Amino acid sequence: ADAEPEADAAESFADYQPSKLDYGPSHIEHVVESASLACVPPVDVTYKPHFPPELLSSGALSRVQLEAVVYALQQHERRLPSGSRAGFYVGDGTGVGKGREGAAVILENFLLGRKRAVWFTCNTDLAVDAKRDLRDIGAVDIPLLSLTSAGYGDLAESFDEGVLVVTYSVLVASSGGATRFDQLMKWLTPAFDGVLLFDEAHKAKGAAHGQPVGTSVVQLQASLPNARVMYLSATGATQVGDMSYMTRLGLWGTGTFFQNFKSFQSVLTSGSGSGSSGSMEMLAVQLKSSGAYLARSLGLRGVDFHMVQAKLTPAQQTLYDQSASLWVFIHQQFGQLSFLFRSGGMALNSAQSKFFQQLLLSFKVPEIERQVRRALRAGKCAVIGLQSTGEAADKAAQARSEAAGSSSQASLVSPAREAVEGLLAALSKQAAAAGGGAAPASFNAFRDEVIEKLDKLDLPPSALDALIDYFGAEHVAEMTGRSKRMLKASGGSGYVLCSRAERGTPASRINLAERKRFQSGEKLIAILSDAGATGVSLHADKNEANQRRRVHIVPELGWSASKVVQQFGRTHRTNQLLPPEYVLLTCEAAGEALTGSAVARKLEGLGALTKGDKMAGRGETGGLGTNLETKAGGQALSSVIAELRQNKWRQEGGAALEQGKLVLDDGVHDLVINSGTVKQFLNRLQLVSLTSQLEVLKAFVSKIKKEDTATAQQLAATTVTVKSEEVVFSNAQNAAESVTVREIECDHSCDWKDALAQAGDQSGFRGFWCPRGDRDTRNVFLVLPIDQHRGRLCLPRKRWGPTHWLADIAQKCAKYSLTTPQHTEGMKRVWECNLATARRDGTHLEKFALLNGSVFTIWPNLREAFDPRFNPDDRSTWHLGGDQMYHRRGGRAAPTFEPNVRIQLLTTSEGEKLGGIRMSLFKPLKHAPRARWSEHCNRKNADPGLMRTLAQSGLGAESIICRKHACLEPSHSDVDKLRKSLEKDTRRARS
16 A cells, blocks of 8 residues: 655755845844745746845844845835735744844834824733834834824824834724824824834734734724734744735735725635635745745754653542533533533633643643753753633632631632533523523422532542642742632742732833742753743743743643744744753643644644645744644544444443453444544544543544645755746736746656666665566566665656555565665666656656636636536536536536646756646546547447446546547647636626
C-alpha cells in the first residue's frame, strides 16, 4: 500500500530577504516566509520615503521592516475602483516589528504635513508600546494621547495634532448620548487623509456578524475614503468570514467582480463558512502579487520545542473516571427531563467541555511546578501561558460564602465544580419557567443528586490560583485580565478574594507593573492569560536586565488558533539575546485531542489565509496538534462507530476485557455511537473511563489516512522549464487584477550515475530491487528508505517516485546485490535501456499549467474549468446565475461543484520560484459527433440500450463500443475549458 509522508510544518518556510528593496540594514533576527508566498515575486518599488538619513542608517528600521513600510506607503498612493484609497495589510508574525513599521508610516505622513493619525489597539497597556515604537524610530516630537484619558468634548481644543491611541472597546463606547465614534469623526473630519492604523486588527473580525467593534471599523473606513488604512495582525483571519473588515484590500466592492463581501465569501466557501485550504492559500498569494500584503515571520533557529506528557497519578485517574460517571448520569437524567428545558443541550455540552478542560489543566499543575523548578535551577526563567483564569468561579464562590455569613473560603475554588453548579443554575431557571414559577419535584431531585455526587468528588482548585499559592504572589508576575484573586487570609486560615491593585498602582496598570518586574529580573516567574497576553513583550530583550532564557510552558491550548499564535509570540521576538524554549504539556485524554484538533484545524486556516500555506500556521507553533476534523477523520469515525454498533467494544456480562481491549459499558455506549461529527465524538468520548477512552481514541486515530492534496506541494524534478506564458484575464477597470497561465514541463528522469550515487552503500533496504519471479525483466527500481517503515522509490523515468511500506517491498520483491563489476555493469545496462525507452515515449516528462494572479475574480470560471460536467461545446452545461451549474435535463439545478484545488510550488532550472493553482493540460479523448462517424464505427449500429447501460455504469461507451480510433477526437483540457468559460462570459458581458 502506498503511504505519503506527513508534511513537516517547519518545511513550509523559506529564508527571507527583501528582493526589490536595496537599502537598510539587515534584520537582526532570522526571518522566514512561507514557501507559497516565497514563490510570488513582490511588486516593484516605486515609492521613495522622506525619512531623515540618520533614521535609515541608525538600524532603528531593518530592511525587512522598511520593505513593509515602503510597500504600505506605495499602496496608499493607489485608488481602488470605488474611489477609496487602497489599504495595506501587514501579516508579519509576532516579534518581527509590526509596531515599528506602523510607527514609520505615521512618521512619513507627519513629515509630509498629515499630522493627525489614529492608532487602534486592543488595550490601554499597549499605548505604552505605541509610544515606545515612535520613540525608537526617532519620532519623539510627535504628540500622543490615549482617548481613554480624554473626556467626550471637542478633542481639537486640547489636542490639535499627533497620534490618538484608541482601544477597540473605547471606539464603541458612549456616555449620556455622546459616542466616542462621533467624537473621533469630528476630530478627523470627512476630508481626513492621514493614517488609520489598525493594530491587532483581528479584533474587528466580527464585522460580518454585526458585532459592534467590527461594524464600527467598517463604518469608519467607509466614512473616510481618503484615509490611509493599514492593518497589522499576525492572525488577521482564520476563516474567510473573518476578513469582512478588510474593505481597503480591494477584493470586493465597486469595480471588482464581487459586489459585496457576502458574494466574495460565497464564492470562496460555497456555503461551507470557512473555505477550502487551496482557495484560502491562493488568496494570500493574490494579495501579495497585487502589492497589498506582506507576511514574514521570525525563524525558529535556536528555538526548542518539547512535548511533555503529564503522567496522571492513580488518584487522578480514579477522579477522572468518577467525574465521567457523574456526567453520564447528568446526560441520562437530562434526556428524561428534556421537556423542561428550552435550550439546555448547548449549555450541557458547553459545561461538560469546560469541566473536563479545567480538570485536565488542574491535573497538570504538579508537572508545571516541576518544569518551573527545573528552569530556575538551570539559571532560566519561566513563562506560563494560560487561556483561562477561573475568576468567575472565584467570584461566584465568594458570593455564596458572603451570603452564608463568611468572608473567606476554606480552600481554593474549583472551576470544574463551578461549571456543574453553573449548569444547574441555568437549568433551574428554565425548569422553573416551564413549571410556572417553581421547578418541578423531578428536577429538584435530579439537582440534589448531582450536588450529592459532586460533594463526593475531591475536585482540584484553579490552576492559576494553585500555582500562585505554591510559588507565592511575591515571586509571580501575574499578567491576566482578572481584577481580583484568591490569596491566603492574613491569619493563615482559609482564602479571601483580594484586589490585584497595589498602593500607588491601580488595577488598570498592574499588568504593566508586573511586566516591568519580570523584565527587570525582580520576579522570575510570569503567568499570562489570554486577556493579558496580546501584544506583550516578554522575550530576553538585550535592552532589559532579565536576559535569562525563557522557558515558555503551554499547559492548555484553548479553542482559538489566533490566541495560540499570540501566546507563542510573547517570548520569541526581535532583539532577543536568547531564543525561548517551549514546553507543551499534554495528557492522553479525549479532551486534549478535541482542543488539539480544533486548534490545528484553525491554525491551518490561519496559515492558508495569512501565509498562503495551511501548514505554515502550524509551523509557527512547532507543528502543534493534528487536525482530526478532516474528510479522513470523518471516514475514520464512520469505521469506529460501525465497530461500536457491532458491539465490538461493548461490555457484556460484567466482563471488563474483550480481545485484550477495554470496552464501553452500556451507560455511554449509545451516546458515543450516535455521534454525528468528529467534534461531537471527541466531546462524548470524555464521558468514557480514562483507560477505555484511550483505547477507542487510538483506534480512531490509527484509521485516519493522511491524504490531503490541498496542502501546497513543492515540486521535485530534474529540470523544470516554463514553455509558455499567457495572460488569460485582465480587468479593464482595475489594472491590479489579472490572471496568468504558465505551461510547465518537468523532466523527472534519473540517469545511472545519479541512481548509483543515491544508492550509496546499499545497506539494509537501500538499493536496487525487482518484483519476485521477475528478475529477468526490466522492472527494476531503487529503494531509498525514509524511516524504519517507509521508503521512496526511484525509477529511470521518475527520480522522485512514490512512497511504499518497506514491509510490502520485502514481501513482494527481491533485492539485487551489486557485489561484482559484472553485476553493476548488468544493472547499468538495464537502467539505461529503461531510461532510453522512457525518453523515446516521453513518459519521463510531466506537463501541466500554473494559474496565478487575481484568481478569485474568475473563481466561477475556475469552477467550470475543473467541473467534469462542463462542456464548452454544450450550452446546456453553461453556468447560469453565477454560483449554480444548471442542466436542462429535468430543469433542475445540480449542486455547485467545488474543485479540489491543488497549490503547486516549484523552482525552475533558471532558479525562478513559481507557485499557483495546478491545472491539467491533458485532453481526454471523446467520441466524435454523429456527423463525423466513420463507416466502420461500431457505435453507429450499437444497441441503444447497451449504450445507456455502459454510460450509466461509468465504463465509457465510446471506448468500449467504438473500436476505431478515427471515431475519437481530443476534447478540452482544464486550461482550454477555462479559456472557453472566460470567452463565454466576455461575450455575455458585451451583449
